[in-house]
Amino acid sequence: MPVSEIQVPSPLRAVTKGASSVKALGGTVGLALRDFARSDGSVNAFLFNPEGRLRRSVAVFLNGVDVRNLDGEETVVREGDILSIVPALAGG
Amino acid sequence: MSGRKQRAAPRTPRSGPLPAETLPGLSESELRRYSRHLLLPEVGAEGQRRLKHGKALIVGAGGLGSPSSLYLAAAGVGVVGLVDFDRVAESNLQRQVLYGTSDVGRPKLEAAEDRLKDLNPGVRVVRHDAELTATNALDIVAQYDVVLDGTDNYPARYLVNDACVVLGKPDVFGSVYRFEGQVSVFHAPQGPCYRCLFPEPPPPEAAPSCAEAGVLGVLPGLVGMIQATEAVKILLGKGTPLVGRLLLIDSLEMRFKELTIERDKSCLRCSRRHRQDPIEVVAAACDPADSASPLLTEITAVELHRELAGPSPPLLVDVRDPAEFAINRLPGAVLIPLRDLGERSGELRDATSVVVYCKMGGRSARATRLLLDLGFRRVRTLRGGLEEWAERVDPSIPRY
Ligand SMILES: [Zn+2]
Numbered sequence: 001m002p003v004s005e006i007q008v009p010s011p012l013r014a015v016t017k018g019a020s021s022v023k024a025l026g027g028t029v030g031l032a033l034r035d036f037a038r039s040d041g042s043v044n045a046f047l048f049n050p051e052g053r054l055r056r057s058v059a060v061f062l063n064g065v066d067v068r069n070l071d072g073e074e075t076v077v078r079e080g081d082i083l084s085i086v087p088a089l090a091g092g
Numbered sequence: 093m094s095g096r097k098q099r100a101a102p103r104t105p106r107s108g109p110l111p112a113e114t115l116p117g118l119s120e121s122e123l124r125r126y127s128r129h130l131l132l133p134e135v136g137a138e139g140q141r142r143l144k145h146g147k148a149l150i151v152g153a154g155g156l157g158s159p160s161s162l163y164l165a166a167a168g169v170g171v172v173g174l175v176d177f178d179r180v181a182e183s184n185l186q187r188q189v190l191y192g193t194s195d196v197g198r199p200k201l202e203a204a205e206d207r208l209k210d211l212n213p214g215v216r217v218v219r220h221d222a223e224l225t226a227t228n229a230l231d232i233v234a235q236y237d238v239v240l241d242g243t244d245n246y247p248a249r250y251l252v253n254d255a256c257v258v259l260g261k262p263d264v265f266g267s268v269y270r271f272e273g274q275v276s277v278f279h280a281p282q283g284p285c286y287r288c289l290f291p292e293p294p295p296p297e298a299a300p301s302c303a304e305a306g307v308l309g310v311l312p313g314l315v316g317m318i319q320a321t322e323a324v325k326i327l328l329g330k331g332t333p334l335v336g337r338l339l340l341i342d343s344l345e346m347r348f349k350e351l352t353i354e355r356d357k358s359c360l361r362c363s364r365r366h367r368q369d370p371i372e373v374v375a376a377a378c379d380p381a382d383s384a385s386p387l388l389t390e391i392t393a394v395e396l397h398r399e400l401a402g403p404s405p406p407l408l409v410d411v412r413d414p415a416e417f418a419i420n421r422l423p424g425a426v427l428i429p430l431r432d433l434g435e436r437s438g439e440l441r442d443a444t445s446v447v448v449y450c451k452m453g454g455r456s457a458r459a460t461r462l463l464l465d466l467g468f469r470r471v472r473t474l475r476g477g478l479e480e481w482a483e484r485v486d487p488s489i490p491r492y
Contacts, residue, residue: 010272010342014431020345041434041462046298057294061351069354084351086340088290089269090299091307092156092244 001025002079004032009085015040024083029062030054030073032083047085059086109329115141116170122214126168139328140168144214146327147171149236151224151252153200154178155312156242156266156319158190163320165208165215169327172208173218173236176200183492187309224248226373229255238326240264240319246293247373253278253286254371257362262333264322266315271308273315273341276334276353277322280362283335288356293374296457306413311343389460390475391447393484399447406472407443411459412450420478420490422449430455437466449474449481451492 006024008016016022022039026032033054037044049055053073060067061084067075077083118126118140129135129143146169150157153176164172180188180195180203195203201219208217220232224243233239233255241252241263249267256263262279265286278285293299318339325331340349360366391399399405408425410417417427428436430450440446446468448456453476460473474481482489 010270020342040431041465042431042458045458045462046294055294055298056292057290057298059289059353064351066351066353068356084340084349086274086338086351088246088249088294089267089272089274090244090246090249090293091267091269091305092152092154092242092312 002027002077002081004077004079004081004083006032006036007082007084009087009089011087011089012043012046012085015043026077028073028077029060029067029070029075029083032077033060033073033085046087057088060084061086110142110145112138112141116144117141118144122168125212125214129167134330135328139330142329143168143324143327144170146238147173147236148238148240148323148327149173149175149233150240150242151175151248152242152244153188153190153204154184154242154244155187155268155307155309156316157240158188159313159316160240160242160266160320160323161190161204161208162211163317164323165212165217167320167324168212169215169324171216171218171236173220173232174201174204175220175222175224175232176204177221177223187307187312189313224251226251226371229371230258233261234259236261238262238264238323240266240316240323242266242316242319246299249286250293250374251371254361256280257285257367258371262326262335264319264326264334266312266319268307268312268315270306271311271342271344273311273343275315275318275322275339275341276337277326279333279335280355280359280367281364284353284355285359285362287361288359289338289353291356291360296454296461298458299454306415308343311341314341314343389472391472392475393481396447396474396481397485404444406445406447406470407440409440409446409448409459410450411448411455416451416492419492422478422481425449430459433459433462434466437463437468440468443470445470445472447472447474450477452477452479 003023005021007021024032024035026035033047037047047058062075063082126140129140130137148164148169150161153174161172178200180191180198180200182196190207191203201221205217229251239256239261243249253263257280262277264277266275322334336353338351338353408422410421410425410427411430413429448459450456456473460471463471
């Protein structure tokens with residue numbers, strides 16, 4: 001199964017003990033994100049809505065491309081790919 | 093924030109750069125003041141006259157609005173409008189460099205005007221002493237050429253975006269959280285709008301940022317100055333704006349990353365079908381009043397005060413960070429930071445009833461949702477958090 005790198009935004013870094021990226025297992029964007037979400041319930045609630053779909057307040061980029069312009073959660077992930085989680089932040 | 097709708101005003105026709113002969117001239121003192129601009133071929137006298145003719149609106153005179161308003165005034169932007177209704181608090185001074193210690197307690201816009209006029213008397217400062225609402229947003233935004241979003245909450249950010257899309261104005265967006273910043277220029281239809289990137293704000297249980305979150309003081313300075321840079325470029329009509337690009341700043345790792353963002357053809361705001369829809373306010377993720385989602389049971393500060401004095405007081409759980417707990421807390425409260433709650437929820441098994449609180453009610457709403465999901469039943473969230481407690485029950489507790 002391919003190992004990808006997930007770049008973790010500030011709001012989720014408490015879960016990764018401050019690490020800015022983590023490794024995840026999974027052959028699609030959805031599977032890799034769920035692998036990361038398994039590490040902590042709060043990650044799951046942050047990324048996915050109660051229906052289990054990726055929240056519309058979070059954008060996910062695969063190697064710099066918004067996965068909504070690819071195949072969304074079904075987008076194939078290859079070894080070494082970089083997934084960036086970008087949440088809507090409102091602080092000012 | 094007002095929930096009333098307003099009919100969309102007619103869209104301002106998009107015009108090219110104004111012909112140079114219609115621009116205001118520069119006085120001798122202006123030639124001296126702006127000499128370092130005049131030496132740049134990309135600015136020159138004509139560019140400086142464009143800045144003098146330019147009108148920039150800064151929504152939110154806080155951490156982002158402080159540096160951007162200072163630099164826009166210094167650069168000689170003719171009109172700098174500010175929207176804010178707050179007063180200067182001591183805890184603002186760590187990042188809101190527009191204000192000094194002697195300004196604490198003053199209305200922000202009054203202090204801001206004094207500072208900006210001192211920096212550059214040639215600039216007209218327009219004060220909009222109000223909260224941006226669906227009712228006033230179009231009228232205010234319509235008076236300006238460019239808008240800088242320096243707000244600190246989701247409803248205001250969506251309002252700024254929506255008003256800018258309706259009026260065809262560039263929305264120079266900046267936001268910060270802890271050590272991380274985001275900057276972009278949303279300018280539909282040339283590029284995506286904020287809703288193309290984030291169609292919806294997060295619900296309270298997934299909201300990463302409330303006013304209560306910490307932020308490295310320098311970070312909004314960095315982000316606000318990038319916003320000011322973009323606004324100046326837009327007024328000059330020079331360079332490549334940050335349209336269709338999202339700049340991510342990780343100040344802890346000191347990494348800048350740029351992501352390409354695209355227009356969503358079916359965007360509920362900037363697509364051709366929806367561009368003129370009336371604007372309305374989205375639900376506030378951190379607005380205490382919004383925690384009233386049907387699945388969550390709330391308790392008010394006054395009710396909690398009564399129950400704590402009664403025969404079976406609830407167990408109080410503080411879900412903030414230890415640093416916040418050290419500043420203030422309710423008597424007898426147990427500290428379980430939100431991030432540890434899943435793991436430590438077992439500690440609450442024996443309590444007959446639990447009341448969860450945080451600073452303003454956002455995190456406690458998330459915590460309550462989590463506990464309900466874990467099977468706890470008698471869990472309630474303190475509406476408005478400690479802020480509400482200080483307002484209604486005990487004004488003597490330290491505020492931060
Ligand atoms: Zn859009």
